[in-house]
Amino acid sequence: MQNSEQKPADKIVTENLNLFYGAKQALCGISLRMAPKAITALIGPSGCGKSTYLRCLNRMNDLIPNVRVQGSVLIDGVDVFGPAIDVVELRTRVGMIFQKSNPFPKSIFENVAYGPRIQGVKNRAELDAIVEKCLKDAALWDEVKDDLHKSALAISGGQQQRLCIARALAVNPEVLLMDEPASALDPISTAKIEDLILELKRDYTIVIVTHNMQQAARVSDATAFFYMGELIEHGPTSKIFTSPQNKRTEEYVTGRFG
């Protein structure tokens, strides 16, 4: 029987992760651990490497030419760059939501049902149930339940982003990577996305890149500060925002640069 006082094993661990775009080194020796079913925020000025790092976690950087990665990215202790890894399966387990929402040019229903259909779900009742559950989990069901066959492109930006989250949830991920998910949204939509993220943490491990430090402070459990490709400091969010250890972190979170 597991000792109830043991800390759960880290969900994501990167060890000495380096990434090069051609000759240019974008990530320098990043070693970071992220707890399961917690929210980790990645902050830092533009160009610091936080989005590059995020994309390493589900190997989205594979799609970029001339990218070279050294070091390891472990999810549940398994290196995602290992030879036996199925990248498609990885990206199902580790879903991604982008800054600009990107719903398919299909109906709301078909956006969410697409992934399960690809996975072989054919039964209509089962698809209906999956779509309803995921739209509810994404806090969108009540707003769209009577218009499921409406085009996803006809709903608002905030609704589209929640639809993208529902789409990611439909394939049963374990991790959600969010790259500035609310930066293109108005304050009310942003608040809804943040509330949703806090709800999702019950079931998913979440890593969120954000330029909005108040957002990082509001939603995250842990915060990692990146600067010029290096991980400068990381720790509990309350500590990073009340008494950071590193002078550069202090300067960044207090708005003195960046």
Add this chain to the structure above:
Amino acid sequence: MERTFVKHIGSIRATVIEMGTLVEEAVSRATASFLERSVDKARQVVEGDGRINALEIAIDKAVFEFLALHQPVAGDLRFIFIVQKMNKDLERLGDHAVNIAQATMSCATIERPMPVGQVPTMSSMARQMLRDSLTSFIDGDPQLALTVLEQDDQVDAINRSMTRETIEMVKKGVAGIEAALELIKVVKNLERIADLATNIAEDVIFYTQARDVKHHGNAAAPAA
């Protein structure tokens, strides 16, 4: 170009220093008024308290606006947090100076004043603690703030011994009750001045080192 919030912090800091200076002067003048039995100096302390109270209101307003507009974090947050507390303590220090001044004025009508005993020592210590705590804030000097914490027990000890001695003198008929009450009032107010100086020193340590040393003396309590 300096960021707006940095200018606001600078402005708040300057106002706190201004208030601290007035408070230090008030405490110094009040204790001098008692030891010299100077009603004029006592009146100046009472009349000056209005300015200290006005600065308390101004600092409250500035802090409130800063919190609303700038959502400070880290060192800026700790700064605003302690300024709120220091503001209250500085206003109370002004009140304690007024209390001492009022004791001076009451004693002026008493025919048989009491010997002042250890009041000169106690007042010198309390004033030094206040000066050092305010200097530690101005200079961001936690080491100086720690020296203030170390002196509070001595002031407390004098308070206790003077209270006992005064009561004994009343019992023996050496001193009248009115004079004794005024002396005890001054001693108690000096003890409170030392306590409030200690509070300010603790706040400086929190601001500069993110260490909460309240109730533990110099113990390294967990950082914020």
